Amino acid sequence: MANQTEPPAGEALSQGIVVDLRDYRSARDPLPVTFDRRELDRILWVYGRMVGDGEWRDYALDHLKDRAVFSVFKRSGEMPLFRIEKSPKLAAKQGAYSVVNTHGMILKRGHDLAQVLKVFDRMFKVIKS
Numbered sequence: 001m002a003n004q005t006e007p008p009a010g011e012a013l014s015q016g017i018v019v020d021l022r023d024y025r026s027a028r029d030p031l032p033v034t035f036d037r038r039e040l041d042r043i044l045w046v047y048g049r050m051v052g053d054g055e056w057r058d059y060a061l062d063h064l065k066d067r068a069v070f071s072v073f074k075r076s077g078e079m080p081l082f083r084i085e086k087s088p089k090l091a092a093k094q095g096a097y098s099v100v101n102t103h104g105m106i107l108k109r110g111h112d113l114a115q116v117l118k119v120f121d122r123m124f125k126v127i128k129s
Helices: 021-028 037-052 113-120
Strands: 058-063 068-073 082-086 097-101 106-110
Touching (some): 037 068, 082 113, 097 113, 106 113
Antiparallel strands (some): 058 068, 068 082
16 A cells, blocks of 8 residues: 555645635525515515406516516416516615516616505506497
């Protein structure tokens, strides 16, 4: 058996370094952005109202590293009708919350979620005569 104390020619001995994996992972992969309970309650209240009116049928939640997205659908196999987004990086500028339509146009943006969600109070409905 070879002597383990001597490194092979051209190689140096490596020192063992202890690394706490929690620190390593949090620095490399930050936690995703999420909606807190109060925010989700407000969004689900609007969602329930729109489902009751027959406007919306399904939703999806996405928690990404830079934003949280609540998407609403008329039918589950389609593109989302609207996306309610929370982007903390924009909180100091235009506001963390925004409502985006299917085409990517921002309908409302602001610092207060309740004010941003008021865009759904003014939704126009087609009335058949």
